[in-house]
Amino acid sequence: MSTDAPHADDLRTEAASLDEQHEATDLRARFLLPDGVVYLDGNSLGALPRAVPAAVRDAVEQQWGRDLITSWNLHGWWDAPARVGDALGRIVGAAPGQVVVGDSTSVRLHQVLHAAATLRPDRTVVLADPATFPTDLYMLDGAARQLGWTIEHVSPSDAAARLGGTDDVVAVVYSHVDYRTGVLWDLPAVTRAAHDAGALAIWDLCHSAGAVPVELDAHGVDLAVGCGYKYLNGSPGAPAFIYVATEHQAAFTNVIPGWHGHAQPFEMSGDYRPAAGIDRARIGTPPMLSLLALEAALTAFDGVEITEVRARSLSLTAFLRRCIDELVPGTTYASPDDDASRGSQVAVRHPDAYGVVQALIARGVIGDFRTPDIVRLGVAAPYLTHADMLTAAVHLADVLTSDEHLDPAYTRRSAVT
Numbered sequence: 070m071s072t073d074a075p076h077a078d079d080l081r082t083e084a085a086s087l088d089e090q091h092e093a094t095d096l097r098a099r100f101l102l103p104d105g106v107v108y109l110d111g112n113s114l115g116a117l118p119r120a121v122p123a124a125v126r127d128a129v130e131q132q133w134g135r136d137l138i139t140s141w142n143l144h145g146w147w148d149a150p151a152r153v154g155d156a157l158g159r160i161v162g163a164a165p166g167q168v169v170v171g172d173s174t175s176v177r178l179h180q181v182l183h184a185a186a187t188l189r190p191d192r193t194v195v196l197a198d199p200a201t202f203p204t205d206l207y208m209l210d211g212a213a214r215q216l217g218w219t220i221e222h223v224s225p226s227d228a229a230a231r232l233g234g235t236d237d238v239v240a241v242v243y244s245h246v247d248y249r250t251g252v253l254w255d256l257p258a259v260t261r262a263a264h265d266a267g268a269l270a271i272w273d274l275c276h277s278a279g280a281v282p283v284e285l286d287a288h289g290v291d292l293a294v295g296c297g298y299k300y301l302n303g304s305p306g307a308p309a310f311i312y313v314a315t316e317h318q319a320a321f322t323n324v325i326p327g328w329h330g331h332a333q334p335f336e337m338s339g340d341y342r343p344a345a346g347i348d349r350a351r352i353g354t355p356p357m358l359s360l361l362a363l364e365a366a367l368t369a370f371d372g373v374e375i376t377e378v379r380a381r382s383l384s385l386t387a388f389l390r391r392c393i394d395e396l397v398p399g400t401t402y403a404s405p406d407d408d409a410s411r412g413s414q415v416a417v418r419h420p421d422a423y424g425v426v427q428a429l430i431a432r433g434v435i436g437d438f439r440t441p442d443i444v445r446l447g448v449a450a451p452y453l454t455h456a457d458m459l460t461a462a463v464h465l466a467d468v469l470t471s472d473e474h475l476d477p478a479y480t481r482r483s484a485v486t
């Protein structure tokens with residue numbers, strides 16, 4: 070660390086005191102992270118929970134290796150999508166029996182969009198945020214072409230105004246947290262506005278599940294999806310999840326009616342009859358190793374309320390901002406200042422954001438670049454400390470004062486940014 074930064078010592082003292090204050094929610098011991106790394110990309114690929122290697126080893130060596138196909142019963146493979154769904158449900162405020170795990174977020178989006186069409190057959194307009202993650206827009210585009218829908222691009226902040234007094238909207242399809250700016254949208258208010266207009270509220274929780282309280286049941290969300298590999302730390306490409314509120318399950322039509330969602334899959338009937346309850350959202354055989362990795366990963370949240378994770382996250386992101394403000398004066402942000410509308414990341418704007426991120430990575434501060442100008446610093450609260458926040462800010466200051474980010478080694482782009 071450089072020692073000439075004006076307030077670095079004060080900040081170091083403050084970091085230590087904040088870390089002491091938040092000691093009860095420091096879950097770093099539940100994760101395996103390399104030394105010397107400040108990992109600020111848990112919103113893209115969560116860190117490895119300590120419980121996962123042994124669980125995967127057991128799944129491979131004992132369950133697959135020795136118990137072979139008997140594991141479908143013996144080790145509960147068949148029930149795993151709903152069992153892991155229930156465990157995940159606790160983290161997003163869903164009572165048991167409303168979440169199943171498997172497939173990707175993109176596939177799950179396809180399912181909820183088509184289900185929405187059968188729940189609101191007389192309507193044709195869907196509201197979507199044009200700034201949302203591209204796959205959400207692509208899946209929506211595809212569904213709209215198949216279903217004869219019109220997509221209206223309306224920011225979540227303008228949804229209530231658009232919805233008021235209308236009866237043409239099928240659903241709002243929004244991401245709870247903007248993946249780029251980190252804006253946390255007002256899920257309760259937007260959901261209420263949708264319901265007042267007879268529309269469904271569909272939420273993508275990729276950037277909120279495991280990071281901020283969602284409370285799906287309490288807010289009456291109709292349908293939701295999210296991925297398992299970000300703040301839930303489920304492993305690279307971990308299965309996604311789908312939430313179907315109990316009240317909609319009887320009328321939920323699965324556009325991909327695979328045999329795992331059948332009422333009696335081992336009747337091997339030629340006719341599809343949907344299972345009762347959330348099982349009807351299942352499709353085909355899930356990637357079991359990934360699913361069991363996710364199950365073990367979720368134990369990292371055992372004994373912790375998501376409100377506590379959120380309190381830690383807000384303290385961390387606020388402190389990171391303060392450190393950057395002190396050490397890199399004049400920084401501009403895409404992420405909000407106020408706690409209520411900030412997700413679990415700090416997004417710094419910089420014209421050479423790509424080079425800045427690469428230079429930071431070379432120094433062991435791993436964030437990511439989001440086009441066109443964002444240095445995205447994701448803050449997965451369970452395994453990060455206030456001291457980490459200061460370290461990141463010090464390195465950012467050092468990179469910028471030494472123009473390291475302009476080094477051609479850091480400005481050449483790789484396939485994955």
Ligand SMILES: *Cc1c(COP(=O)(O)O)cnc(C)c1O
Pocket residue numbers: 173174175176201202204205244248273275276296309
């Ligand atoms: C990460 C993310 C996805 C990922 O979709 P996959 O099909 O799992 O690749 C989708 N939507 C949002 C909002 C995301 O942040």
